[in-house]
Amino acid sequence: MKKITCLIVAFVFFVGLCLFSSCTVNKKTNYIFEGSFVCEKDGVVYYLEIKEINEESYSERDGFNVVHDVVNNNKYYELSFYWMIESQKETYNFINLKDSHPKTNGLPVFYVDDNNNKFIPQNIKAPNKYTVVLNGVYLELEDYKS
Numbered sequence: 001m002k003k004i005t006c007l008i009v010a011f012v013f014f015v016g017l018c019l020f021s022s023c024t025v026n027k028k029t030n031y032i033f034e035g036s037f038v039c040e041k042d043g044v045v046y047y048l049e050i051k052e053i054n055e056e057s058y059s060e061r062d063g064f065n066v067v068h069d070v071v072n073n074n075k076y077y078e079l080s081f082y083w084m085i086e087s088q089k090e091t092y093n094f095i096n097l098k099d100s101h102p103k104t105n106g107l108p109v110f111y112v113d114d115n116n117n118k119f120i121p122q123n124i125k126a127p128n129k130y131t132v133v134l135n136g137v138y139l140e141l142e143d144y145k146s
Contacts, residue, residue: 028109030121031071037130037141048130048141049080063096067119070099070109079119081132092134094119 037048058066058076069075082091097111097119110120110131118133128143 028071028105028107030108032067032069032075032077032121033128034077035128036144037128038144039139039141041137041139044083044085046083046132046139046141047081048132050130051078051080052076053078065094067094067097067111070102081134092117 032050034050034052037050039046053066053076055076057078058068061078065079065081067077067079069077079094079097080091081094082089084090094117095114097113100110100112100118101107108120110118112118117135118131120131120133122129122131122140130141132139132141
């Protein structure tokens with residue numbers, strides 16, 4: 001009888017542990033937040049401006065420089081990404097940013113556009129940071145206040 005009781009307790013403990021870990025670990029938590037971000041790389045200064053917009057504005061933009069936050073489903077954002085080279089402003093338009101792994105829960109979310117450029121919220125490991133991968137070049141943008 002003791003063996004059966006021990007096996008039942010061990011089984012219940014194992015099932016509880018599995019349920020607990022799936023509820024706490026397997027969630028995307030790197031949500032998008034508003035702000036102004038900057039980085040300098042190879043003499044070029046890059047800027048990222050993020051502003052929350054409503055669903056109607058998101059729909060009107062037809063995928064240009066907007067993103068639907070898949071972690072916080074009821075929020076939409078407008079992105080403005082540009083850089084300065086010798087006082088010349090160059091811009092990049094993100095087109096149709098989508099979650100790169102929409103069917104997974106354990107991976108942090110990152111968004112990929114139609115040109116395979118990436119927009120990655122980094123606020124899990126590094127608050128107030130974003131990574132933009134533009135034509136294979138990684139840019140780590142930090143909050144202006146940092």
